[in-house]
Amino acid sequence: MMQARIAQLIYPLIGLAVIFIVWQSYADLFHVSRIVLPSPADILYASWRNFGLLLQETWPTFFESVCGFALALVIGIPMAVCVANSRLLNLALYPILIATQSVPKVAIAPIILVWFGLGMESKLAIAFLVAFFPIVVDTATGLRETPPGLVELGRSLRASAWQMFWKVQLPAALPFIFSGAKVAVTLAVIGAVIGEFVGSVNGLGNLLLSANAQLNGPLAWAALIWLSVLGVLLFVAVVVAQKLVMPWVDADH
Amino acid sequence: MAGQGTTTVSASFGQFRNVRQAFRRKGADDLVAIEDISFDLKPGTLVSLLGPSGCGKTTFLRIAGGLMRVSSGEVKINGAEVTEPHADFGMAFQQPNLMPWRTVVNNVLFPMELRNETGLAVRQRARDVLKLVGLEGFEESYPSQLSGGMQQRVALCRAIVHQPKLLLMDEPFGALDELTRMEMQDLLLEIRVRTGATIMFVTHSISEAVYLSDAIVVFSKRPAIVADYIDVPLPYPRTAELRYSAAFTSLEHRAGRALGITR
Numbered sequence: 001m002m003q004a005r006i007a008q009l010i011y012p013l014i015g016l017a018v019i020f021i022v023w024q025s026y027a028d029l030f031h032v033s034r035i036v037l038p039s040p041a042d043i044l045y046a047s048w049r050n051f052g053l054l055l056q057e058t059w060p061t062f063f064e065s066v067c068g069f070a071l072a073l074v075i076g077i078p079m080a081v082c083v084a085n086s087r088l089l090n091l092a093l094y095p096i097l098i099a100t101q102s103v104p105k106v107a108i109a110p111i112i113l114v115w116f117g118l119g120m121e122s123k124l125a126i127a128f129l130v131a132f133f134p135i136v137v138d139t140a141t142g143l144r145e146t147p148p149g150l151v152e153l154g155r156s157l158r159a160s161a162w163q164m165f166w167k168v169q170l171p172a173a174l175p176f177i178f179s180g181a182k183v184a185v186t187l188a189v190i191g192a193v194i195g196e197f198v199g200s201v202n203g204l205g206n207l208l209l210s211a212n213a214q215l216n217g218p219l220a221w222a223a224l225i226w227l228s229v230l231g232v233l234l235f236v237a238v239v240v241a242q243k244l245v246m247p248w249v250d251a252d253h
Numbered sequence: 254m255a256g257q258g259t260t261t262v263s264a265s266f267g268q269f270r271n272v273r274q275a276f277r278r279k280g281a282d283d284l285v286a287i288e289d290i291s292f293d294l295k296p297g298t299l300v301s302l303l304g305p306s307g308c309g310k311t312t313f314l315r316i317a318g319g320l321m322r323v324s325s326g327e328v329k330i331n332g333a334e335v336t337e338p339h340a341d342f343g344m345a346f347q348q349p350n351l352m353p354w355r356t357v358v359n360n361v362l363f364p365m366e367l368r369n370e371t372g373l374a375v376r377q378r379a380r381d382v383l384k385l386v387g388l389e390g391f392e393e394s395y396p397s398q399l400s401g402g403m404q405q406r407v408a409l410c411r412a413i414v415h416q417p418k419l420l421l422m423d424e425p426f427g428a429l430d431e432l433t434r435m436e437m438q439d440l441l442l443e444i445r446v447r448t449g450a451t452i453m454f455v456t457h458s459i460s461e462a463v464y465l466s467d468a469i470v471v472f473s474k475r476p477a478i479v480a481d482y483i484d485v486p487l488p489y490p491r492t493a494e495l496r497y498s499a500a501f502t503s504l505e506h507r508a509g510r511a512l513g514i515t516r
Contacts, residue, residue, distance in 0.1 A: 149350035155320060156344040157364050158337070167366070171354045248354050248395040 038218040043225060046218035053207070054226050060203040062230060064120050064192035068127025069185050069234075076132050076184075077177065080139035081165075101133045105191060109198040123195035123203065130191035131184035135177070142176025143169055175249075178242040185238050189231045204230070266451050267294030267317070267419070272326035274312055286312050288476035290326075299445055299452040301462035303508060304472030304480075310455045311423050313477070317453060318342055318421045330419060340368075343417030343450070345425040349404035351396040351411075358383065358392040361410045368415070382410040385447070386440055402433035406440070413448055420452045426461070435493070438464055442491060459512070463504045464491060471511040481511035 020040045026032065027039035034042055047054060082089045083097075109126055116122035146169045154164050196205030204223050211219035243250065274287040286309040294300055302310045315321040316328055319338040328335045330342075338344075343364075351360045361379040365371065383392060386406040396404055405425055412420060422441075426434045438461060445452060456462050462469045466485050473480040485504060487495060495501055509515035 147350070149346060149348050150352065152320065152346065153344070153350050153363075154367075156318060156338045156342065157367050158340065159367050163367055167363075168352075171352065174354070246354065248397065 035215045035217045038221050042218040043221045047222040057204050057207045061192050064123035065127050065188040068124045069131045069188040071128045072131035072135050076135035077139050080136045084140040084143035105130055105194055109194050113199045118199050123192045126195040127188040127191035131188040134183040135180045138176045138180025142173030146172045181238050185234045186231045265293040266296035268329040270327040273324050275324045285476040288478050292470050296451055298467040301454045301466040301469045303462040303469050308472045308475050309477040314421050314423050314455050341418040343412040343420045345408050345412040345422045347424045349408040356393050357407050361414050364415045402429050420450045422454045424455050459505050459508045
């Protein structure tokens, strides 16, 4: 088991190292311009030199993504409960849900900015909009796919509708809710960055844009890498939350 | 075990009269699963419903348990028409149907929890039944950590923890290997002695039916009628040796004839 843990860590690191080595040698050998493709060493150096700035700009993006994601959970899960348990609401809401989802978020971002301004609220709203859909769809699917045997058991024991939901349907849907949340949390970061691209005064997306405009390739790439690290860390946070909420999943190992 | 000195005990605990069950189908005639089943269930007895697969035994059990309404006929348990699951019923299914998110003891406590009985005494009772089936020490395990046979034992505990008067079992040992199955049969007989519950047991195994039962209701192929009603006069406690006795084999033969397997 310990060996498996180590392998889980080592192989991704080896993969990263190989990419960096190839990238670095390519940049060195062919004298690629730093503006076009800075080498990993350039990016690392820029990260270190601008550490304070990057950290400062990470905070708004982090805040927007996490709050947008949290809002998507708070609104998405109850909505999924309604959609999964009522045919009427399902018919009424599902087409609208899908319609809103097929609108490109980049296209509505300017409108949202008009509504909420250049501050964090507009990014939070866009992060919420992109994170919302996978949570509703996966949760609703999970709530509908309660194992029939457990439903039968509940019925045979005269469980009330409330008990059936709270003690059978909802816990059975947890794996689905978490798989939706994992997708949603990475999408939330993307949503926040879209918002920052369209109009903002801070955040990693904003930093990326301005560094790019100043032809500061290494800093733009550093912002990009910090963004992806932020996404990975938030994803890991959801995985850890899942392990805490669902301890039985790993129990058989 | 019958008539334990009380005055109101009727000779019959359950009555099934001309039970018929048909399912509506789109664009086809109704599917008649059960044509006509009548028999009496004496209190404290173990009666097996034996029949080929797809003959309506499970449907019949669901009807008796109040999970399904009859198309026509009469279903009475303890003198009252069965229209919905009763608090005095316990059910065990083909699959253990354990909740993966609950520990073993909390799975057993599920029926009590639904009645808002969660005191220490109730917890102790759950531990006691788990001990009875040999699962002492596994109380805090999750179902995924148990073998199929152990899971079915937990399901058995859950079916009896609320001390039901009628235990309805739908091929609960069907998915187990032969040895585990025989162990579980002995366990069921022991539980029956301890609880005094009346048991209806669905199976498609002739030897299982003979080994366990006071009486066997043999179902015909669909649409089901009673192909034979066999009293099993073998003495309890039943032992493995009994399976090879002449009386046992001749009962097996009779059930086989009713099923159209042997002549």
